[in-house]
Amino acid sequence: MSLTVQPIRFTDNVEEMSRLLVALGLSVSITGDKGGWVVLAGRTGTVALHSAADSAGGAREGQTSLSFETDTLDQLAQQLTASGFGNADHPDESIVYDEAYGRAITITSGEDELIINGRSDDLYGYSATGVAPGPDAGDLRVTPIRFVDDQTADRRLLEALGFSVVGEASPDFTQMALPDPGGAVGLHHIYTDELPVVPGPFAIQLTFETATPLPEIVQRAQSAGAAATLNESEFGDFITITDADGQQLQVHAASV
Secondary structure: OOEEEOOEEEEOOHHHHHHHHHHHOOEEEEEEOOOOEEEEEOOEOEEEEEEOOOOOOOOOOOOEEOEEEEOOHHHHHHHHHHOOOOOOOOOOOOEEEEEOOEEEEEEEEOOEEEEEEEOOOOOOOEEEOOOOOOHHHOOEEEOOEEEOOOOHHHHHHHHHOOOEEEOOOOOOEEEEEOOOOOOEEEEEOOOOOOOOOOOOOOEEEOEEEEOOOHHHHHHHHHHOOOEEEEEOOOOOOEEEEEOOOOOEEEEEEOOO
């Protein structure tokens, strides 16, 4: 079964956001023929850019939501049911349904709704470059951060999806990853009332890891016209970049 982390950024600056992410080290995988939709692949994981103005769910500009993509949707639904999702105790979870753009699973966790999209071979209305997550797609690993004080529900869900803990888990931060090239998700404690995210279902901060020297990433960001700051931290060095939506995305030095 193939599952890929795919955070979705809702933006009315699709071209500018795409240009920045390509400069940082992602590669364009799919584009909408009418604009308003771009998927970019990294060494692991993907990022999707969705027109905020065309969002059927009323997403706000600059909002980033956690989602996933799979080419085995029905098998995944069965796996989730076997893990306790979609049974009588959770009637609103793990439901496969049809959308205009394809099939998807909705998983309800608390007041949030997580979407897993089925990967489709029908590219009517879209154009594909043939680039998929892997070494040929670039040097960034897609590692979005979700802010939660109690990781229990999120860890249960991610483990049901096939994620494993990377390194040592802690109440402050736990990283969970799929086998390469699926991507990873970080669970970070809520450290302030003003988090660097636009609120929404499964809201996250767009975050990456790289083995490329961080000063080079700063230069890449600046070449795309974005402000970038290199930060030193006892937990590891990282770059903060202000993107076209006025949001802060981060690029961290890979731990290994």
